[in-house]
Amino acid sequence: MPPSVRAAAETGPVSLRERSQALARTVMVLALAALGLWILHPFLPALVWAAILAIALWPLYARAEARFPPRGHNIALPSLFTALVALVFLAPLVVLGVQAAREAHDALAWARAAEQTGIPAPELLSHLPLGAAQATAWWNGTLSHPSAGSELLHRLDNSTAIGLTKSLGSEIVRRTVLFGFTLVTLFFLFRDGRAVTGQALAASAKLFGPRGERVARQMVASIHGTVDGLVLVGLGEGFLLGIVYYFAGVPHPVLLGALTAVAAMIPFGAPLVFGIAALLLLAKAAMVPAAIVVVAGFVVTFVADHFVRPALIGGTTRLPFLWVLLGILGGVETFGLLGLFLGPAVMAALMLLWREFTGGEATAS
16 A cells, blocks of 8 residues: 555544544534523623623722732622622612602502592693683593592502512512622622633634734723713713702602613603603693703703714714614614613624724724
């Protein structure tokens, strides 16, 4: 047998065996990854939220760690930051819960009065520019007598109330458990953040080469820009409009200001809240303060949405604001609140890959 044929016969089975082993390893890794995701899928939102919070707060944590270097076990600083995050989320919920309990007492008193005497006509009807007398007469004849109020309130039967209470209670328990896992994961990310980052970069380099690290850094920058452009700007909008609510005489200005801040984190969400504030003023026949609230709300949201947010998010990610907006809205539609951060991050990564593919940007990191 010629030497070349003998060498091929000797190396052929080895090469085939190596290929089959590589294929088996790939199948095993994919199967284990799929099994792991299936096991963890109830807690994936908590893990993703923890990662987003860790990325957003890591610059502050790094500065605190440089100022107060850990000694021995690194527990105190991660525990402090995790506790502060929990306080930031829980304190507003406690305030809202107390306010809701007060409002529930007032609503119960109103319901009892409506069942006994009917629902009185709001003062706004008498100030309508057209049809004030007709609207007031219709209300008085339809809703301002005891039978109308009693009939309206009895439409909410006990079974409906019990069903809503059960569904709300189960949802609160589920959200509480996820929030607890988010805090636990966040603590370990703070404590072992540098090791986790190093492992992620090493895995990215082995799988995707230098381009993987660039994409990861772009997505991290997008999360930072989104936090600045959505969360911080939303808080600023809520603070400014809360001041407007207070001086305009809106009921519960602090509560509505907090709701405005939360709604303002979603593009075009703030008008819903300051519109409700204006309706509350209109119900008291306060036409001029209601107009001031609407005008101030549109001015604040216009400046924030058209100047501040594009500069913060687009400047950090080098992403056109149209794609930022599409990423946010599409992300919210697909992933809920997580989409506020995942959508722009994915759009930023895709834009980076597109620029590198078309040669519009240097590929060096």
